[in-house]
Amino acid sequence: xxxxxxxxxxxxxxxxxxxxxxxxxxxxxxxxxxxxxxxxxxxxxxxxxxxxxxxxxxxxxxxxxxxxxxxxxxxxxxxxxxxxxxxxxxxxxxxxxxxxxxxxxxxxxxxxxxxxxxxxxxxxxxxxxxxxxxxxxxxxxxxxxxxxxxxxxxxxxxxxxxxxxxxxxxxxxxxxxxxxxxxxxxxxxxxxxxxxxxxxxxxxxxxxxxxxxxxxxxxxxxxxxxxxxxxxxxxxxxxxxxxxxxxxxxxxxxxxxxxxxxxxxxxxxxxxxxxxxxxxxxxxx
Amino acid sequence: xxxxxxxxxxxxxxxxxxxxxxxxxxxxxxxxxxxxxxxxxxxxxxxxxxxxxxxxxxxxxxxxxxxxxxxxxxxxxxxxxxxxxxxxxxxxxxxxxxxxxxxxxxxxxxxxxxxxxxxxxxxxxxxxxxxxxxxxxxxxxxxxxxxxxxxxxxxxxxxxxxxxxxxxxxxxxxxxxxxxxxxxxxxxxxxxxxxxxxxxxxxxxxxxxxxxxxxxxxxxxxxxxxxxxxxxxxxxxxxxxxxxxxxxxxxxxxxxxxxxxxxxxxxxxxxxxxxxxxxxxxxxxxxxxxxxxxxxxxxxxxxxxxxxxxxxxxxxxxxxxxxxxxxxxxxxxxxxxxxxxxxxxxxxxxxxxxxxx
Amino acid sequence: xxxxxxxxxxxxxxxxxxxxxxxxxxxxxxxxxxxxxxxxxxxxxxxxxxxxxxxxxxxxxxxxxxxxxxxxxxxxxxxxxxxxxxxxxxxxxxxxxxxxxxxxxxxxxxxxxxxxxxxxxxxxxxxxxxxxxxxxxxxxxxxxxxxxxxxxxxxxxxxxxxxxxxxxxxxxxxxxxxxxxxxxxxxxxxxxxxxxxxxxxxxxxxxxxxxxxxxxxxxxxxxxxxxxxxxxxxxxxxxxxxxxxxxxxxxxxxxxxxxxxxxxxxxxxx
Numbered sequence: 075x076x077x078x079x080x081x082x083x084x085x086x087x088x089x090x091x092x093x094x095x096x097x098x099x100x101x102x103x104x105x106x107x108x109x110x111x112x113x114x115x116x117x118x119x120x121x122x123x124x125x126x127x128x129x130x131x132x133x134x135x136x137x138x139x140x141x142x143x144x145x146x147x148x149x150x151x152x153x154x155x156x157x158x159x160x161x162x163x164x165x166x167x168x169x170x171x172x173x174x175x176x177x178x179x180x181x182x183x184x185x186x187x188x189x190x191x192x193x194x195x196x197x198x199x200x201x202x203x204x205x206x207x208x209x210x211x212x213x214x215x216x217x218x219x220x221x222x223x224x225x226x227x228x229x230x231x232x233x234x235x236x237x238x239x240x241x242x243x244x245x246x247x248x249x250x251x252x253x254x255x256x257x258x259x260x261x262x263x264x265x266x267x268x269x270x271x272x273x274x275x276x277x278x279x280x281x282x283x284x285x286x287x288x289x290x291x292x293x294x295x296x297x298x299x300x301x302x303x304x305x306x307x308x309x310x311x312x313x314x315x316x317x318x319x320x321x322x323x324x325x326x327x328x329x330x331x332x333x334x335x336x337x338x339x340x341x342x343x344x345x346x347x348x349x350x351x352x353x354x355x356x357x358x359x
Numbered sequence: 360x361x362x363x364x365x366x367x368x369x370x371x372x373x374x375x376x377x378x379x380x381x382x383x384x385x386x387x388x389x390x391x392x393x394x395x396x397x398x399x400x401x402x403x404x405x406x407x408x409x410x411x412x413x414x415x416x417x418x419x420x421x422x423x424x425x426x427x428x429x430x431x432x433x434x435x436x437x438x439x440x441x442x443x444x445x446x447x448x449x450x451x452x453x454x455x456x457x458x459x460x461x462x463x464x465x466x467x468x469x470x471x472x473x474x475x476x477x478x479x480x481x482x483x484x485x486x487x488x489x490x491x492x493x494x495x496x497x498x499x500x501x502x503x504x505x506x507x508x509x510x511x512x513x514x515x516x517x518x519x520x521x522x523x524x525x526x527x528x529x530x531x532x533x534x535x536x537x538x539x540x541x542x543x544x545x546x547x548x549x550x551x552x553x554x555x556x557x558x559x560x561x562x563x564x565x566x567x568x569x570x571x572x573x574x575x576x577x578x579x580x581x582x583x584x585x586x587x588x589x590x591x592x593x594x595x596x597x598x599x600x601x602x603x604x605x606x607x608x609x610x611x612x613x614x615x616x617x618x619x620x621x622x623x624x625x626x627x628x629x630x631x632x633x634x635x636x637x638x639x640x641x642x643x644x645x646x647x648x649x650x651x652x653x654x655x656x657x658x659x660x661x662x663x664x665x666x667x668x669x670x671x672x673x674x675x676x677x678x679x680x681x682x683x684x685x686x687x688x689x690x691x692x693x694x695x696x697x698x699x700x701x702x703x704x705x706x707x708x709x710x711x712x713x714x715x716x
Numbered sequence: 717x718x719x720x721x722x723x724x725x726x727x728x729x730x731x732x733x734x735x736x737x738x739x740x741x742x743x744x745x746x747x748x749x750x751x752x753x754x755x756x757x758x759x760x761x762x763x764x765x766x767x768x769x770x771x772x773x774x775x776x777x778x779x780x781x782x783x784x785x786x787x788x789x790x791x792x793x794x795x796x797x798x799x800x801x802x803x804x805x806x807x808x809x810x811x812x813x814x815x816x817x818x819x820x821x822x823x824x825x826x827x828x829x830x831x832x833x834x835x836x837x838x839x840x841x842x843x844x845x846x847x848x849x850x851x852x853x854x855x856x857x858x859x860x861x862x863x864x865x866x867x868x869x870x871x872x873x874x875x876x877x878x879x880x881x882x883x884x885x886x887x888x889x890x891x892x893x894x895x896x897x898x899x900x901x902x903x904x905x906x907x908x909x910x911x912x913x914x915x916x917x918x919x920x921x922x923x924x925x926x927x928x929x930x931x932x933x934x935x936x937x938x939x940x941x942x943x944x945x946x947x948x949x950x951x952x953x954x955x956x957x958x959x960x961x962x963x964x965x966x967x968x969x970x971x972x973x974x975x976x977x978x979x980x981x982x983x984x985x986x
Binding site for chain 1: 717718720721724725727728729731732733734735736738739742791792793795796798799802803804805811814815817818820821822823824825826827828829830831832833835836848849851852855884909912913914915916919920923930933934937945948949952953955956957960961964
């Protein structure tokens with residue numbers, strides 16, 4: 075087969091299964107969701123097919139918009155915090171000798187293997203009053219009495235950073251390993267200390283992937299549900315939590331659908347941006 | 360920008376330098392004193408430690424033992440960014456996010472110099488390396504030779520005391536390489552800056568250097584001007600590494616006479632000690648003799664192969680030694696012989712150098 | 717700078733390991749409640765994983781769903797990756813985007829979409845719902861790995877097979893497919909692990925009838941912490957860490973994650 079050939083109809087037939095699956099079990103559900111956003115929500119029952127804008131109007135009210143902006147805000151913040159720490163960390167990682175390098179990679183991958191649920195509940199404990207970090211501090215004599223650090227904004231932020239962190243590192247890793255060490259050595263021979271080398275050479279070269287990493291964390295955390303649900307009060311909830319909440323607890327599937335579509339558009343825009351940046355990335359070599 | 364004689368700085372001294380890595384000793388004890396203002400080559404096969412030495416001088420590697428002195432100041436513990444050096448790396452290591460002017464002016468910018476001064480200096484350097492007007496170009500748009508020149512200009516921007524180059528021309532094709540060898544040499548003479556070039560190409564070292572430091576397996580084999588090292592190699596390794604040579608195994612009787620394959624030989628210098636000796640004779644010094652073998656400094660043999668390259672010829676003669684004897688020369692030295700002919704090869708005494716192992 | 721390096725690396729390692737430590741300690745604590753300092757050592761919670769029927773059922777559900785949906789994901793992804801990379805198809809970018817879209821978007825969107833879908837068909841609360849939902853959602857993973865393998869495959873190999881007389885089907889069966897097996901396995905493994913851990917889709921689609929492990933854990937957390945939950949987590953971590961360590965020993969972990977071997981050597985020598 076030749077990558078320039080046009081396929082026979084038999085070959086195209088092979089595509090029927092995967093494309094069919096995707097259409098039936100993704101596009102159609104999405105279409106139904108779009109339709110549902112216009113449905114009428116019956117109090118007490120589910121919902122009836124209709125065509126009204128009630129849900130969409132509700133979407134653009136300040137109450138909801140505030141929630142949406144908070145969601146976006148905390149995810150942007152998580153992106154910034156993650157990148158600010160993950161970038162220097164990954165840079166140092168790529169310069170290490172084999173043994174510590176591989177050991178750290180295993181630590182990162184092990185953290186990656188934790189599900190969001192496990193992460194949420196262990197931070198729930200760590201930041202709780204009864205048995206977490208504050209307990210250790212009391213035991214060590216540093217604090218007088220233990221305090222609960224969750225639910226709180228900081229707890230949600232911490233949790234979001236935690237689940238996004240390994241992904242962030244693994245996204246930065248391939249490009250940072252390609253940074254020729256002779257480039258930083260050259261900067262040193264020109265009089266730049268390691269600190270100045272980092273800021274005047276490494277960061278500018280890596281700027282495209284820093285931005286891409288930031289946006290990736292943003293999209294990823296937008297999709298998080300458990301962290302915000304467990305570690306934050308309702309005022310700290312992200313969009314995903316609201317949607318799930320509306321869909322299950324409130325049984326207001328139409329409104330949930332409306333919010334979901336809004337979230338989809340937002341995500342697509344950001345993902346598109348990432349794609350644009352990656353296609354313009356200067357190679358690091 | 361030429362230097363006056365009294366400005367010449369950059370005298371380098373290495374004492375007892377050793378570098379051990381986890382599983383290999385790259386530099387096994389080096390003592391060296393280099394004169395300022397000269398172009399010096401570190402020459403040797405890969406793995407001989409020449410690049411490691413250069414990197415220690417640059418401050419990019421810490422010596423396991425030993426001290427490094429620059430103009431009598433001990434710089435061994437100083438990190439690279441505090442040493443007064445300029446370096447050109449094998450990969451050139453140009454900053455991809457800066458254009459030509461940005462690369463060349465980087466060192467000055469780090470020091471906080473004013474924009475005007477930086478621009479003026481960058482202009483000077485662009486002229487110096489024949490890249491006038493190319494300050495705005497991006498690195499990716501340059502040819503191999505142009506990039507080399509940018510790397511050179513960048514390293515020289517701060518007028519360092521030492522100019523270090525690690526196999527700077529190895530990535531270029533042959534013609535460009537030869538052209539740049541000459542350019543670099545002329546540049547160095549114009550600036551009078553102490554320059555150390557690491558290379559594995561002995562012709563490059565011979566072309567450019569005032570002094571050649573031949574290294575092998577982490578140690579220095581010989582230091583000297585190129586022609587000296589060529590004509591008077593100090594060891595079989597140097598003799599074999601620099602140019603080609605005929606190595607003749609013989610025996611010294613201890614009273615000054617030497618015998619090779621049963622024939623008496625006179626050599627340059629003396630051979631007092633008794634025992635096995637190795638004599639090095641360059642192919643172009645050996646001569647073909649068609650009418651009878653002289654009784655001293657000659658061997659007879661059969662012509663095995665003749666290579667006539669027009670501007671020079673090479674003749675391989677089997678004299679019963681381990682390797683064929685090579686006789687080379689220009690057309691006017693040619694003695695017409697064919698494959699299979701019986702000939703004699705004469706080795707003039709002053710071209711026979713005893714190389715100790 | 718050296719000090720900064722030590723600080724950053726230490727902070728990150730402590731940060732990443734903190735939850736792991738909590739869980740490990742909690743899983744062997746004698747008490748139901750996690751107090752510090754811990755009061756005793758007990759492996760009873762691990763035992764409960766295998767004796768308690770609720771946990772056993774959940775484990776069974778989770779493993780079944782993960783096993784089948786990952787296979788289905790590979791089944792969907794393979795023909796798509798193969799055809800799109802082998803021929804010139806005008807709609808190729810669009811189709812590829814369709815393939816990665818479910819995973820790129822926040823999971824809640826797929827979850828809600830699946831919920832309304834199954835609701836509208838009346839086929840609710842069944843395990844197949846979750847299986848299909850996971851299969852579609854995670855099909856992106858094998859799609860990416862297999863597409864990458866197709867891209868880097870030496871084109872000369874199937875061409876050589878053609879010159880030796882193999883037709884399209886035979887070439888695929890005997891040459892291309894065996895070469896794709898590693899990427900298919902990687903895609904399967906990734907989908908499997910992620911499916912085991914996945915919550916929101918499983919919950920919205922059939923959370924009340926099919927209680928997978930994550931759903932059971934979250935439900936359990938509402939009523940208070942049980943060390944058995946911690947035991948589950950430890951098992952997951954141990955499996956993952958072991959897998960990666962084996963990979964690091966027998967394979968090349970750094971290269972697998974995208975490092976450039978030539979430059980790695982330069983760094984190692986420094």
